[in-house]
Ligand SMILES: [Ca+2]
């Protein structure tokens with residue numbers, strides 16, 4: 001009983017802390033200097049060490065703000081003139097170490113969320129550890145369209161990357177996209193993600209071996225695997241070399257011969273497509289999922305959705321053109337605490353791609369605000385180095 005009381009008290013405290021963090025700042029804009037220390041805790045250099053020359057990325061989830069700083073002596077950075085709000089802070093550094101006959105790159109990363117109040121000065125520390133890339137990630141999402149005058153956005157694609165030394169078999173894996181689900185479920189209170197479009201790789205998870213992604217491969221999943229420059233103009237993407245295409249035989253979708261199909265498990269006639277400014281896409285192992293009906297206010301009727309258990313989701317990316325979408329997240333912060341693509345315009349022929357950090361591709365801190373950068377042009381099947389990225 002005592003334990004339960006303590007747990008209840010903790011939950012209430014957590015709830016209070018959470019709600020406080022979500023409040024809009026009620027104080028005037030002002031200077032709050034954050035004195036931030038970056039400390040590397042991996043033990044690679046023996047014990048904890050101050051991380052000098054670390055890049056500090058700060059971004060706010062309560063207002064439009066993103067800035068980059070660098071730590072100096074003692075691993076110290078001063079973040080000047082921060083207005084009250086909630087901030088996500090990431091520290092990263094790549095250090096070259098001379099070994100006997102080669103140099104090795106070590107990349108360290110640390111993150112924290114902070115609530116900054118109207119207060120003259122704060123001191124805090126971000127702890128960093130060695131980056132371990134995730135074996136299978138969504139490495140690029142291209143959704144915004146390429147030609148406004150023709151409303152052309154049919155050249156959308158998703159790219160997957162295998163950073164592991166082994167071939168990964170995608171048989172039975174699901175590629176999912178959700179829709180605006182805020183009126184339907186409380187996303188932070190459930191242990192599944194709600195999907196609207198779901199397409200599947202052939203075969204059975206963990207049993208068949210027909211759909212490989214080999215080490216270092218960028219696998220391209222095209223909405224339609226054709227050369228879109230012929231229809232949308234020169235800014236559009238040539239997807240005739242895509243590895244897979246989403247194909248929906250229930251609709252008027254065109255099936256490109258020779259490019260294998262990802263078929264729908266969702267019972268709609270639409271082809272797989274992504275909203276031009278805000279959506280979440282994710283991949284799951286496909287070991288478990290189910291059809292569930294939810295009431296939909298828009299049509300005043302029940303509508304079929306698919307529940308994907310969170311523990312089967314391998315990677316998720318939520319993108320939006322504006323930070324305001326943090327108030328209306330489509331996928332739980334347990335899978336993606338941020339948003340990719342902030343500031344990207346519709347029909348700008350740009351994509352969001354996972355950043356390379358040091359020699360590490362496939363970095364996945366479950367926060368797309370930091371993990372992704374805007375890339376131009378889109379790079380289906382390869383990685384485009386972004387200047388200063
Ligand atoms: Ca298609």
Ligand SMILES: [Ca+2]
Pocket residue numbers: 245247255256257258259260261
């Ligand atoms: Ca096809």
Ligand SMILES: [Ca+2]
Pocket residue numbers: 139140159218353378379380381382383384
């Ligand atoms: Ca790419």
